[in-house]
Each structure stands twice: as structure tokens, then as C-alpha cells.
Amino acid sequence: MSRIREQSNLIYWIISRRPEKMRHSEFGHGMNLSRMKKLFVFLLALCFIFLSLKAQDYWIREIISIEKNQEIEKKLMEMNFDFLMERNNKVYLIVSSDDFAILQKESVPYTLETHNFPPYTQKELSIQGGVNGAYHSYRELECDLLALQGDHPQLARVFAIGESLEGRNIYALKISDNVYQDEAEVLFIGCHHAREWISVEVPYQLGKYLVENYATNSEVRDLVDRSVIWIIPLLNPDGLEYSIYFYRYWRKNRRDNRDGSYGIDLNRNYGYKWGVDDIGSSPNPYSEIYRGTSPFSEPETQAIRDLFAQRNFQAMITFHSYSQVILYPWGYTTDPTDKDALLAQIAATMSGLIQSVNGNIYEYGQAGKSLYLTNGDAADWTFASSGIPSYTIELPPVDILHGGFFNAEEDIQTIFNENLPAMLYLARWSVENSGLTVFPQRKERRAEQRLRHSGGQKKRTKKG
Amino acid sequence: MRRNQAFIFSLTFLLAMALLHSKSWPQMTTVGQYEDEAPFRTWNNLGITTASSLALGETQLTSASDCSAAFSNPALLSFLPRITITLNSSLSSASFFKYSLVNTGVLSTQGNVSLSLFGLDFAGASLSIKNWTFALGAGLLESYHRPRTRAEYSSYFLNFDQTGQLRNINFSVARKVLGNLSAGIGLNFVYGDFKKEVIDTLTIPQLPTIDSLSHKFQGSYITAGLLLDIGDKIQVAASFRTPYIKKSESHSLKKCYSPGGETDIKIEASARSEYKQPLVAGLGLSYKFSPDLKVASDLVFFQWSKYDVIYFEQKDEIEREFKDIVKIGAGVEYLSRVKIFRTKAEIPLRAGLSYDPQPMKSPDSSYLYFSLGTGLHWQKFFLDGGILIGKESGSGDSLSAKRFALSVSFRL
Numbered sequence: 001m002s003r004i005r006e007q008s009n010l011i012y013w014i015i016s017r018r019p020e021k022m023r024h025s026e027f028g029h030g031m032n033l034s035r036m037k038k039l040f041v042f043l044l045a046l047c048f049i050f051l052s053l054k055a056q057d058y059w060i061r062e063i064i065s066i067e068k069n070q071e072i073e074k075k076l077m078e079m080n081f082d083f084l085m086e087r088n089n090k091v092y093l094i095v096s097s098d099d100f101a102i103l104q105k106e107s108v109p110y111t112l113e114t115h116n117f118p119p120y121t122q123k124e125l126s127i128q129g130g131v132n133g134a135y136h137s138y139r140e141l142e143c144d145l146l147a148l149q150g151d152h153p154q155l156a157r158v159f160a161i162g163e164s165l166e167g168r169n170i171y172a173l174k175i176s177d178n179v180y181q182d183e184a185e186v187l188f189i190g191c192h193h194a195r196e197w198i199s200v201e202v203p204y205q206l207g208k209y210l211v212e213n214y215a216t217n218s219e220v221r222d223l224v225d226r227s228v229i230w231i232i233p234l235l236n237p238d239g240l241e242y243s244i245y246f247y248r249y250w251r252k253n254r255r256d257n258r259d260g261s262y263g264i265d266l267n268r269n270y271g272y273k274w275g276v277d278d279i280g281s282s283p284n285p286y287s288e289i290y291r292g293t294s295p296f297s298e299p300e301t302q303a304i305r306d307l308f309a310q311r312n313f314q315a316m317i318t319f320h321s322y323s324q325v326i327l328y329p330w331g332y333t334t335d336p337t338d339k340d341a342l343l344a345q346i347a348a349t350m351s352g353l354i355q356s357v358n359g360n361i362y363e364y365g366q367a368g369k370s371l372y373l374t375n376g377d378a379a380d381w382t383f384a385s386s387g388i389p390s391y392t393i394e395l396p397p398v399d400i401l402h403g404g405f406f407n408a409e410e411d412i413q414t415i416f417n418e419n420l421p422a423m424l425y426l427a428r429w430s431v432e433n434s435g436l437t438v439f440p441q442r443k444e445r446r447a448e449q450r451l452r453h454s455g456g457q458k459k460r461t462k463k464g
Numbered sequence: 465m466r467r468n469q470a471f472i473f474s475l476t477f478l479l480a481m482a483l484l485h486s487k488s489w490p491q492m493t494t495v496g497q498y499e500d501e502a503p504f505r506t507w508n509n510l511g512i513t514t515a516s517s518l519a520l521g522e523t524q525l526t527s528a529s530d531c532s533a534a535f536s537n538p539a540l541l542s543f544l545p546r547i548t549i550t551l552n553s554s555l556s557s558a559s560f561f562k563y564s565l566v567n568t569g570v571l572s573t574q575g576n577v578s579l580s581l582f583g584l585d586f587a588g589a590s591l592s593i594k595n596w597t598f599a600l601g602a603g604l605l606e607s608y609h610r611p612r613t614r615a616e617y618s619s620y621f622l623n624f625d626q627t628g629q630l631r632n633i634n635f636s637v638a639r640k641v642l643g644n645l646s647a648g649i650g651l652n653f654v655y656g657d658f659k660k661e662v663i664d665t666l667t668i669p670q671l672p673t674i675d676s677l678s679h680k681f682q683g684s685y686i687t688a689g690l691l692l693d694i695g696d697k698i699q700v701a702a703s704f705r706t707p708y709i710k711k712s713e714s715h716s717l718k719k720c721y722s723p724g725g726e727t728d729i730k731i732e733a734s735a736r737s738e739y740k741q742p743l744v745a746g747l748g749l750s751y752k753f754s755p756d757l758k759v760a761s762d763l764v765f766f767q768w769s770k771y772d773v774i775y776f777e778q779k780d781e782i783e784r785e786f787k788d789i790v791k792i793g794a795g796v797e798y799l800s801r802v803k804i805f806r807t808k809a810e811i812p813l814r815a816g817l818s819y820d821p822q823p824m825k826s827p828d829s830s831y832l833y834f835s836l837g838t839g840l841h842w843q844k845f846f847l848d849g850g851i852l853i854g855k856e857s858g859s860g861d862s863l864s865a866k867r868f869a870l871s872v873s874f875r876l
Contacts, residue, residue, distance in 0.1 A: 131677070131716045131776045133731040139779065247565045248675050248718060249664060254569070262569030401669055401725030406718075408729045 062100075064110040065090040075106055132244045134409035135197045136204065138168055138237040144204070145171050145233075152211040155224065161232070162303025165254055168237040170303045173207045176228040177214075184434035185228040185311050186427045189304070189318040192267040192378065194239025194250045195405045198395050198415055199319035204233040205416040206423050223424065226431045230311070235300050236266055249405065253300055255292070257285040264292040267318075268374065270381035271295035271305070273332040280332050280368075280375035291376050304378065308386060314430035315388050317423065318378045321395040322404055323371070324362045326351055326422075328391050329383040331367035332375035337383065340366065346389050346429060350422035357418040360396065367392060389426070393419065499784065500626065500660060500677075501739060501773075503606035504581060505558040505865045506831065507823050508766050508791050510705060510744050511535025511687075512586045512603035512632070514552040515869040519837020519850030520795025521816025523760045525701040525748025526691065527797075529848065530873045531590035534599040534636035537689035537703035537748070538648025541597040541638035544590050547876040552586035554869040556607075561861035563610050565624060565662065576863060577611045586871075588634075599636045599650075606630040608658050619668045628658030630681055630710070644694065650687040654710065657681065674719045679712040679737060701748035707770065710739040714776055735776040742767040742788075756801070761794035768823035786823040793818040795835065810841040814850065822858075829858035831865060846873040 066072055068089050079102055081093045092113060095103070103110055130137050136144065149156045155177060160169040176183065190203040210229060213220045223229075234240060238254035252263025265288065268274075268281035274295035275281055281291035296302050328343040330336070337343065347364035354362050367374060371394075374380075379390040396415055397403045407415065503509060513522050516529035524533065528540035530550035557580035561567055566577070588601025608628030615622045631654065638648030658679040665672040689703035718731040744767070750760035768786040795816030802809050814837040821830035837850030848871045856863035 130735075130778050131714075131733055132718070133716075133733050135731070137778075242569070246568065247570045247662065248673065250569065252569075260567070260572045397725075397727075399725070400666070400671060401722050401727065403720050403722065403725070403727045403729050404671070406673070406720035406727075406729045406731075409731055 062095055063092060063113045064095055064103075065092050065113045066108060066110050072108060075108060079103075079106070130244075132197070134412060135244075136200050136234070137244055138234065138241055141200065141204065141234055142169065142171065145173055145207075148173065148208060148211055152214070155211045155214055156207065161307050162299055164236070164238045164300055165298070166238040166241075168241075170232065170235060170237065170300060172307065173204075173231040173233070174228060175207060175210050175224060175231070177225045183226060183228050184430045185230060185313045186430040187230045187232070187307075187311075187313050187316045188423065189235055189316070189378065190231075190233040191236050191240055192318060193265075193320060194236050194243040194252070195248060196319075196321040196395075197240070197243070197405070198321050198407045198412065200233050200240065201412045202319050202395060202416050202419050203231045205412070206420065207231045207233070209416075209420065219424070223427055223431065227427055228311075229427055230307070230313070232304075232307075235304070239263070251288050252290065253298055255298065257290075259285055261285040261290075263290065264298055265289045266298060266300050267320075267378055268292070268376040269296065269298050269301045270376050270378055272376070272381040272384040273330075274376035276332055276375045277373070280373035280377075289374075295376060301378075308382065313382070313386060313388055314434050315390070315426050316379070316382045317391045317393055317426060319393050319395060321407070322397050322399070322402075323394040324360065324396050324398045325370060325394045326362050326364035326391055327367035327370055327379065327394065328364075328389070329367065329380045331377045331380050331392075332373060334366070334368045334373075336366055343389055346426065347391065350391070350393075350425060353421035353425055354418050357421060358414070360418050362393070389429070391426070393422075395419070500564065501608060501658070502563075503630075504579075504609060505556055505867065506820055507768070508764070508789065508820055509605055510703075510746065510764055512552070512601075512605065513867075513869065514550065514586055515837060515839065515848035515850040515871040516812070516814065517850075518852050518867060518869045519814035519816060519835050519848070520760055520797060521762075521793035521818040521833070521835050522791075522820075522852065523748065523750075523762045523793045523795050523816065525689070525703050525746050525762045525764075526699045526750035527758075527760050529846070530871060531588040531599045531601055532586050532603070534588070534590070534601055534634050534638075534648070534650050535603065535632065535652070535687065536746070537691065537701055538599070538636035538638050538650040538687055539646040539689040539691040539701065539703070541590055541599050541636060541648055542592075542595070542640050542646035542691070544592065544597060545875040546592045547590070548873055549589045550586065550871055550873040551584065552603075552869055552871040553582070553584045554867055555580060555582045556865075556867045557581070558865040559863050560611070561859070561863065564626065564660070566611070566613060571613055571615055571622070571624070576861060578864075579609055579611045581607055581609060596637065596639045597648075599634070599638075601634045601636075603632050603634070604629060605632040605654060606656070610660075619666060621665050621667075623661070623663040623665075626658075626660040628656065628679070630654055630656035634687075636687070644692060646691045646693070648689050648691075652685050652687060652705075654683045654685075654708075655681055658712075669722065669724045671720070671722045671724075673721070674717065676717050676719075677714070678716075679714045681710050681712050683708050683710040683741070685741070697752045699748070699750045701746070701750075703746045703748070705744040707743040707767070708741050710741055712737040712739070716776065733776055736774075737776055738774040740770065740772040740774075742770050756799045758797045759794070760797070762792070764791045764793075765789075766791065766823065771823065785825040787825050789821040789823050791818070791820050799841075804840075804842055807843060809843075812837070812839050812841065812848070814838065818852070818854070820854070822856075827859035827861075829856055829863075831856045831863075833865075844875050846875060847871075848873075 068091055081099060130140060145158045149158045155175055157174045159172045161172045162170040188203040190199040210220055210224055214224055236253050239250055239252060242254055243250040252265050254262060255264045256262055268289050268291040275291050282289045296305050326347045328347055351362045351364045379392045382388060383390040511524055512532045512535050514530055514532045517524045520527060524536035528543045531548050533540035557578055559576040559578035561576050565571055567573055585604040590597055590599040610626035613624040633653045634650050636648055636650030638646060641647045660677045662675040685708035686706045692700045714735055714737040716733045720729045746762055746764035748762045750758060752758045766789050769788045771786045795814060798813045800811040802811055816835040818833040831854040833852050833854035835852040839848035850869050852867045854865045
């Protein structure tokens with residue numbers, strides 16, 4: 001501030017150096033002249049103040065990334081840094097100036113990444129806020145997932161399992177007491193369809209519930225100790241953003257189909273019976289159920305496929321809205337699977353558990369019979385390729401008259417609460433039946449799937 | 465004389481106030497490109513271009529034909545006659561391809577859509593006392609209108625509407641400081657509004673959903689400039705506008721109403737938004753070949769790489785990858801001397817070129833404008849008209865923009 005005052009004084013001094021005679025002869029009225037001059041000096045000083053103001057620096061600590069290798073990993077474990085996340089063979093850390101000194105001493109090469117993590121206000125750390133109210137946007141979710149990981153580093157880890165077309169991360173939250181143990185794994189996916197905002201909240205709230213209740217709830221602790229729970233709350237981040245900012249009813253992802261139309265229905269883009277008919281999906285790019293040009297053409301569905309190739313899931317739920325139903329394969333046909341009884345039994349139990357919470361009824365049945373035909377959907381593919389119980393839960397409301405794709409903000413918690421016992425039940429079922437194969441040849445199928453996947457990658461490499 | 469001055473100032477003040485509360489009238493067709501807050505026609509607005517500067521390739525830094533110069537280089541005010549009063553109205557039109565939900569997946573058009581806006585967009589006055597010149601002006605700085613759209617099917621219709629304006633009140637002071645050097649400084653207060661509404665209506669069953677968004681803008685910045693007059697032939701100018709934050713009280717409402725299901729769901733948010741506007745700095749040069757012939761050129765730098773948006777108190781989800789740009793303008797003016805009713809008059813003939821790159825990195829787009837203008841300067845009465853016609857390249861959408869301005873000035 002003193003520097004600014006000096007500048008103002010300097011300007012005033014330069015002007016006041018003009019000969020007294022000249023000033024009087026030019027301006028006539030001595031008093032007015034003096035006032036004008038002062039005004040001018042004041043305005044100039046204001047201008048300097050504007051220019052001198054510098055942006056506030058919000059960051060006290062920095063985020064860095066370090067390429068992972070065995071040697072580095074060993075060093076990092078000894079250093080006990082604040083771990084942020086791991087992605088693309090890089091470890092992201094939050095470091096202070098002291099930490100920098102340690103890194104330099106240990107000759108650990110790092111890249112400054114702070115600029116890739118823009119600052120957030122405290123308000124953003126909660127789910128209240130933003131143009132979509134209590135619902136999560138992509139950034140809010142990213143922030144909240146990282147906060148869960150930060151608050152519960154022993155239980156929760158966030159992975160970016162893929163990247164959307166517009167470059168947003170597809171995050172998976174892995175919940176387990178010990179990430180190195182070979183345990184039963186179960187997967188919950190939200191937001192294949194952009195406008196189904198509630199489908200982000202239910203799986204996210206599950207993750208939050210599990211890590212926050214681990215210490216106090218023996219049932220949760222037992223489940224987390226014996227299983228690995230994967231949660232992908234937002235599979236279609238580009239679509240969700242478009243739905244929030246431009247058009248509330250947007251459904252698909254944001255693929256530019258190059259014919260004036262946009263988007264592919266991610267839940268018609270999976271590889272089992274993809275495009276088997278034009279009823280369960282559409283070849284028309286303008287259609288809401290456009291299946292894309294080939295199975296797994298989209299990075300979002302590829303992320304799920306790749307995750308399945310790496311993990312050993314025992315069960316899967318994908319959340320949608322609306323209509324309050326629990327659906328299981330097949331969706332592409334009205335014919336039942338050969339495990340229809342088992343799938344129906346699990347669905348019936350989940351439906352009963354939901355009803356026991358607040359009396360809300362979720363009907364259940366085979367997807368192709370209960371709702372409408374769908375081909376290339378997630379549940380058909382996971383069931384066919386991995387042989388695991390796979391469910392689509394259509395969350396409330398029950399019909400369009402009760403809001404359709406809209407749920408009141410205050411209903412988010414209610415909807416999560418009513419679905420919680422069903423989700424926990426399926427996770428427990430996975431633990432208890434982790435040796436059971438719904439399909440006898442499940443392991444062989446998965447191995448085959450991995451081989452196919454890696455073969456595909458090799459081919460792409462050859463093509464360059 | 466003092467009574468006259470007081471009258472003239474009162475009149476100007478009233479006109480300015482009237483302007484600030486008037487709306488420009490959209491002529492039905494359409495606007496906007498890429499972002500909701502994209503100003504009509506171009507992102508690069510240093511000040512208000514009245515008819516004469518428009519015709520000179522939008523050069524604003526060395527030519528002062530009226531007091532609108534205060535918005536871009538206040539030092540120019542020193543070169544105005546003792547009293548000036550100017551009113552400017554314009555008809556602007558621009559074509560767009562992608563904006564909001566048009567041609568981004570929801571509604572498709574077969575080609576570009578265009579919108580025209582007409583309105584009184586500047587009123588101002590200047591007064592010189594000794595070597596000091598003061599100016600007060602009000603103008604329409606930016607417009608955010610977009611083409612209104614309605615899609616209708618048998619049991620469903622979709623309405624889209626976006627309007628908005630940013631107005632500017634400028635108070636500037638200038639004087640000759642050292643011989644041929646003039647300096648000026650201006651205080652600018654901007655305010656405006658923005659409203660976007662998307663209404664989806666299912667008629668059977670009756671289910672209207674409304675997605676509305678509104679902003680009330682406010683901000684202030686300083687403009688300052690220098691002008692060096694070298695031998696009455698060459699003028700060199702430097703000018704800048706401080707970066708500033710266009711603050712907004714923002715409100716969003718997403719509402720679903722179903723009488724049949726007794727459903728009335730509102731997802732509502734109110735928060736502050738901020739649009740960090742860039743620093744602008746310009747250099748101008750003009751040369752008089754003779755009292756009748758003058759050329760002028762401007763280079764104006766916009767530091768768009770610093771552009772940032774905090775939307776509803778959050779770092780905006782929509783990436784705005786902007787780059788710094790330099791807008792270039794040049795023009796020539798020839799004054800043809802004639803006599804009207806046995807008194808001397810001037811008919812200015814103006815032409816210009818302007819290269820106006822837009823700040824988005826993708827698409828990397830720019831406009832090339834040609835401008836023409838003429839007018840009549842007779843006694844204390846100045847009438848000027850100018851037209852600017854431009855084509856965009858880079859986006860692949862072949863956009864176009866036009867602006868026709870007409871200004872009336874009194875010089876006493």
C-alpha cells in the first residue's frame with residue numbers, strides 16, 4: 001500500500017512542478033484548477049491501484065505426480081506423504097515445501113500438477129450447491145469422491161478407470177479393508193443415462209455410507225472386510241454436464257455423430273447381442289436409443305469392459321430411473337435365461353427389502369418381459385460374459401406423473417435409504433457365493449475375455 | 465450560454481437514462497455461439513463503436529469524432545469541440561450455428577440461424593472547460609440474445625429463449641498534459657441482465673418442465689489512454705482497460721409440475737457467479753496526408769487467456785479454453801468539401817478493414833470485416849452512417865455478421 005501512495009505522490013509532484021504563472025494563466029480560477037488537478041491525480045492513483053492488485057494465491061500446498069516404479073514406490077512408502085490418487089501409472093501426492101525438500105534430497109523426479117486441480121471452496125465439498133442444487137455435477141462428485149478417499153484412506157481409493165469423449169475422468173471408488181486381499185467383488189454403476197440424476201446419488205451415497213459407518217456398524221465392517229465394493233457413480237459425465245447446463249432431458253453421451261446428431265445410448269452399446277434387432281436399440285443416430293456404430297464403440301462402455309477384464313466381479317447393479325422396478329437378463333428377448341429362478345429369487349429378496357423400509361414397491365422381473373426389449377445393455381453383457389447376477393434397478397418415481405426423471409432434492413436420501421438394504425444384500429450374497437458360478441464355465445469365459453481384450457490392443461498397436 | 469449548457473446536459477442525461485432502461489428489440493430470427501455468455505457478433509468489445517469509427521474498420525484509438533471515444537481512449541476527448549452531444553443507434557445482425565441446445569443434439573437446423581438487434585445503443589455528451597474535457601456516456605456494451613426457438617409435435621412442445629444485455633455508464637476526464645500529449649481516464653460501471661428459459665411441455669399427460677436461469681450483472685473498470693500529436697500529422701495512441709470481474713447474482717430453477725400426479729418439484733439454486741473479464745490494451749496510429757485525407761489503424765490486445773468463470777460459486781464445469789488475441793483495424797477517411805445553402809459542409813467518405821479473431825481455441829475462428837461509411841457535417845450538425853460486413857472463417861460454419869450504425873451529433 002505504501003508503494004501505491006508513493007506512486008500517487010510522484011504523479012502529483014510531477015504535475016505540481018509546472019510554473020505557478022502558467023497554471024494561473026491557463027486555468028483562470030485557482031481554486032477550481034486545484035480541485036480538478038486533485039481529481040485527476042486521484043483518478044490516476046485509482047488506476048495504479050487497480051493495476052497493482054494481484055490475484056490472491058489460494059494454494060499453500062502443491063499437488064505433484066510421480067511416475068511409479070518399484071524403487072520409487074518403496075521410497076514413497078517410507079516418506080509417508082499425503083496420498084491423493086493413482087492414475088495411469090502415476091501417483092498423485094499433496095506436498096508441502098518441506099516435502100519438496102525431502103523429494104529433492106531423495107532425488108525423486110516429480111511433475112507439478114496443481115494447475116490440473118483447480119481450487120474449490122468449502123461449499124463445493126458438500127453436495128449442496130451449484131446450478132443443479134443438491135445433485136452432483138461432475139466436479140462436485142470428483143471432489144466428494146476424493147474427499148471420501150482423503151477422509152478414509154484405509155478403506156476408500158479412487159481410480160480413474162477411463163476417460164469420457166470430452167476428457168472427463170470416469171471414476172471408480174473401491175471400498176475394501178485391504179486392497180491386496182483376494183475377496184469377493186461387487187459392482188454398482190450409476191448414470192448410464194444423463195438425465196437420470198438420482199442414479200448418481202444412490203451409488204455415491206452407498207460408498208459414503210460404507211466408509212462412514214465402517215467403524216461403528218458391525219454389519220458394514222464385516223461386509224467391507226470380506227469384500228471389495230466397486231462404485232462407479234457417474235459413467236456418463238459428459239451427458240450429465242449437458243443435462244445440467246443445456247438440456248435437462250439429455251439421455252445419451254456426447255458423441256458427435258457427424259450428421260448433425262449427437263450421442264450414443266451407452267446402455268445399448270455393450271457387446272452382447274448388440275444390435276440384434278432394431279426394436280431393443282436403434283441404428284438411427286438421432287434416436288434416443290442409438291446403439292452406436294459397433295459394440296463398445298464408446299470410451300465409457302470400454303471402461304466397464306476393461307474393468308471387468310481386470311476384476312473378478314460376483315454381482316452387478318446398474319441404476320436407472322424411473323419406474324421402480326428391478327430387472328434382470330435377458331433384456332434383448334422375452335426368453336428367460338437358464339438361471340431365471342436364481343435371478344428372480346435374488347430380485348424378489350431385494351424388492352422385499354426395499355418394501356420393508358418404507359413400503360415402496362419395486363416390481364421385479366425379466367427385463368425383456370417386464371419393461372421393454374433392450375439389446376446391447378449392461379446387464380445382459382455382464383450376465384452373458386461373466387455369468388454373474390446382474391440387475392438394472394429403475395429408481396423412483398413410479399411414473400411420469402410423479403416427476404419422471406425429476407426427484408425432489410429432499411427425496412435423495414429417502415431413495416438411497418430404501419435401496420440400501422437391497423444393495424447390502426447383493427454384496428453379502430456375493431461374499432457368501434463367491435465360489436459359486438452361475439455359469440459353470442465362468443472362469444474360462446473371463447480368461448477368454450481377457451485374451452480377446454489384450455489381443456485387440458495388440459492389433460491396434462500394430463496399426464499404429 | 466450557461467443556461468444552454470445546463471439544458472443540453474440535462475437533455476443528454478435524460479437520454480442516457482432512457483437508453484439504459486430501454487431494451488434493444490430482437491428482430492425474429494436468432495443469436496449466440498458456443499457459450500451462453502458469448503456476446504452478440506464478437507467477444508472483443510473495448511467500447512461502443514459509433515458510425516464513424518465503425519466505418520473506419522472499427523478503429524477507436526486515434527480518431528475522435530464523438531464522445532464515444534471515452535469508452536476506448538479517453539485521451540481523445542481533448543480533441544473534441546467545447547460541447548458535443550451524440551446519439552447512436554444500430555442494427556446488428558449475426559448468424560449462428562451452435563448455441564445452447566440448438567445444433568448440439570436437441571434441436572437441429574438445416575443451416576445457420578440469424579438474429580438482428582436494433583436499438584439506441586449510445587448517448588453521451590462532452591464538455592470542455594479550459595484544457596479539461598469531461599464526458600458522460602451510456603451505452604449498450606454487449607448483448608446475449610439468442611434466436612428464440614419453438615419445436616412442436618402432436619403431444620409435446622419445446623420452447624427456448626435467451627435474452628440479455630450488458631450496459632455501460634462511463635464518466636471520463638481528459639486534458640492536454642505536456643504540450644502535444646493528452647491523457648485521459650474513465651470510470652466505467654457496467655450492469656445488465658441475462659435470462660434463459662427452456663420449457664418442455666408434454667400435453668398428454670399434462671407435464672410442463674421449466675429450466676430457467678437468470679443473472680443480474682454488475683462490475684466496474686477503468687479505461688485510460690494517452691495520445692501524442694506529432695506535428696498535426698501523426699497521432700500515436702496507447703490505451704488500456706483494466707481487467708474486471710463481471711459479478712452476477714445468479715438464480716436457477718428446474719421445475720417439474722404435474723397436476724395429475726400432484727407433483728411440483730423444484731430444484732432451485734441462488735448464488736454468485738463471476739466472469740473474469742480480460743485486460744485490454746491497444747496501440748493506435750493515424751496519419752494525415754492532408755487536411756482532407758487521413759488513415760488510422762489500431763492494434764488491440766485482449767488477454768482472453770485469463771478469462772475465467774466462477775459459475776454459481778463453483779469453478780465452471782464447462783471448459784473455456786481461450787487464447788489471447790489481437791484485433792486489428794485500419795481505415796481511411798476523405799473529407800469532401802461542399803456547400804449547402806451557401807454554407808460550407810463536409811461529406812466524409814470512409815472505408816476500412818478489420819480482422820477480429822475470436823478467443824476460443826476450438827474452433828479457432830476469426831471474422832474479417834469490410835466497412836464503409838459516409839455522412840454530412842454541416843454547421844453544428846453531424847450525421848454519420850457506417851456499415852460493417854464480415855465473414856467468419858475457422859469454425860466451418862461460415863458465419864456472418866453485419867452492423868449498421870447511424871449517429872447524430874451536435875457540436876457547439
